[in-house]
Amino acid sequence: MINEDTLISELKFKAIRSSGSGGQNVNKVASKMELAFNLSESEALNDEEKERLMTKLSHRLTKEHVLLLQCDESRSQHKNKELIIKRFLGLIKEGLKQDKKRVPTKIPKSVIRKRLKNKRNLSVKKATRKKPDLE
Structure with a gap:
């Protein structure tokens, strides 16, 4: 499994002024955190893990293969930093999970027979609804 401490040591953080409500605090304090991780x-990751992450997180990466995340949920810079690290580690763990191989199943013959029998019964029911031919 991956070593979280080495991953966290490779992260680059940047504090930005947050937008939105918060009064004077927003204008004075840079509480929004931006995380940059050059994949x-x-x-901390081997080549196989990097390839897997590049394919799974391709929509989140820049052209230089940098993952950018932002967090401005809290008014505290430290809280935002904790939140963004948790979110980053969750993304990495989710991206490194191997998909289970799908085992194709065969439709049982009894199910096919039952479906065809129901189709026949429905067509008979609809045929009996027609007005009788008087000629």
Whole structure:
């Protein structure tokens, strides 16, 4: 499994002024946190893990293979940093999970017979609803 401490040490953080409500606090304090993680230059991940993450997180990566995340949920910079680290580690763990191989199943013959029997019964029921031919 991955070593979280080495991953966290490779992260780059940047504090930005947050938008939205908060009064004077928003204008004075840079509480929004931005996380940058360069996937291609990471030493905590091996090549196979990097490839898997590049395919699974391709829609979130920049052209330089940098993962950018932002958090401004809290008014505290430290709380936002904790939240963004948790979110980042969750993304990495989810991206490294291997998908289960789908085992194709065969439809049982009894199910096919039952479906065809129901179709026949329905067509008979609808045929009996017609007005009788008087000629």
